[in-house]
Amino acid sequence: MLKVQIDSFGYGDETILENISFKVKQGVHLALMGESGSGKSTLLKIIYGLLHVENGSIFWEGKQALGPNYNLVPGEPYMKYLSQDFDLMPFISVAENIGQYLSVFEQDTHQQRIEELLQLIELEAYANTKVKNLSGGQQQRVALARVLAQEPEVLLLDEPFGHIDNFKRNSLRKKLFPYLSKKGITVLTASHDPNDVLPFAERTLILEKGRIVADKKTKALYKTPPNYYIASLFGEVNILPIRLLKTYSEIEKSILIYPHEFMVSKTSGLKVTVQNSFFKGSHYLNEGRTEDGPILYFNTPKKFDLGDAIFLNVSLKTINKRLQG
Numbered sequence: 001m002l003k004v005q006i007d008s009f010g011y012g013d014e015t016i017l018e019n020i021s022f023k024v025k026q027g028v029h030l031a032l033m034g035e036s037g038s039g040k041s042t043l044l045k046i047i048y049g050l051l052h053v054e055n056g057s058i059f060w061e062g063k064q065a066l067g068p069n070y071n072l073v074p075g076e077p078y079m080k081y082l083s084q085d086f087d088l089m090p091f092i093s094v095a096e097n098i099g100q101y102l103s104v105f106e107q108d109t110h111q112q113r114i115e116e117l118l119q120l121i122e123l124e125a126y127a128n129t130k131v132k133n134l135s136g137g138q139q140q141r142v143a144l145a146r147v148l149a150q151e152p153e154v155l156l157l158d159e160p161f162g163h164i165d166n167f168k169r170n171s172l173r174k175k176l177f178p179y180l181s182k183k184g185i186t187v188l189t190a191s192h193d194p195n196d197v198l199p200f201a202e203r204t205l206i207l208e209k210g211r212i213v214a215d216k217k218t219k220a221l222y223k224t225p226p227n228y229y230i231a232s233l234f235g236e237v238n239i240l241p242i243r244l245l246k247t248y249s250e251i252e253k254s255i256l257i258y259p260h261e262f263m264v265s266k267t268s269g270l271k272v273t274v275q276n277s278f279f280k281g282s283h284y285l286n287e288g289r290t291e292d293g294p295i296l297y298f299n300t301p302k303k304f305d306l307g308d309a310i311f312l313n314v315s316l317k318t319i320n321k322r323l324q325g
């Protein structure tokens with residue numbers, strides 16, 4: 001169990017994190033989400049032991065992580081941290097960079113472990129290439145292999161695919177996260193990308209201005225987001241005044257509706273006039289103006305033209321879920 005308790009932390013006079021308290025069971029993958037500057041990286045750096053907290057403590061399996069004021073070399077042996085800057089040795093090869101992080105007591109298995117990690121990061125063909133000759137995305141993958149070299153018990157990932165193109169990113173995350181889960185590694189991933197979070201992190205903690213504003217099972221958080229800030233971290237979302245839906249005209253509340261939750265009708269529902277239809281690959285994201293003024297975003301399989309009038313509906317199930325949520 002990882003226990004994090006930070007009463008407050010600031011780089012100077014300004015408070016960056018406040019009242020941070022959470023626990024993570026061994027083997028769980030917790031995502032950290034929040035707008036840029038909300039404190040995700042700072043939190044990971046404190047947990048790893050790069051930053052000292054005066055008022056707070058970090059415990060792993062009942063043992064306190066002592067932090068930079070006590071450890072000459074920052075960090076704890078059971079924990080690894082993949083920062084946004086990779087910290088690699090540019091003039092030696094990919095394989096040597098990974099090898100450097102392997103235990104000297106397991107020399108005979110080094111080669112096999114390097115190969116396993118090269119496979120995981122899909123850089124087998126670059127084993128003997130000097131790191132300085134790799135692209136930013138490739139370097140990030142080497143940094144990932146390095147932090148995995150001596151299987152950590154706790155892994156802290158800060159935007160682990162930030163420099164990697166979409167094509168590689170997809171195949172990498174599909175390999176990496178199940179690998180970490182199989183090994184029982186406790187993972188904390190700070191990410192802006194819902195594709196890192198929704199399929200892979202069972203729990204998500206949301207930071208807003210340095211405070212925890214939600215800490216829940218990821219699926220529940222997505223399905224019943226407590227507010228617009230949280231929902232919008234997962235993608236486009238609408239604030240829909242209920243009174244715009246005829247059946248609910250008496251209710252003065254608004255609910256959050258994702259674009260895919262609107263059903264389109266040609267004859268009845270909430271009338272919108274299409275302003276834009278954006279091609280998104282698997283569907284179109286449309287911008288529609290309601291007669292009352294608010295713009296709504298909704299998905300459709302086909303493109304609409306500027307000025308097309310259509311009707312939107314939301315299922316009763318979704319409305320009730322959001323009203324109760």
Ligand SMILES: Nc1ncnc2c1ncn2[C@@H]1O[C@H](COP(=O)(O)OP(=O)(O)OP(=O)(O)O)[C@@H](O)[C@H]1O
Nearest residue numbers: 011012016034035036037038039040041042043190
């Ligand atoms: N070394 C530093 N000295 C002073 N202020 C800092 C330092 N590092 C970060 N900050 C400030 O602390 C706040 C939180 O930054 P942090 O990097 O933790 O946010 P984040 O949520 O990880 O952002 P991003 O998603 O952009 O990486 C920001 O206002 C930032 O400007």
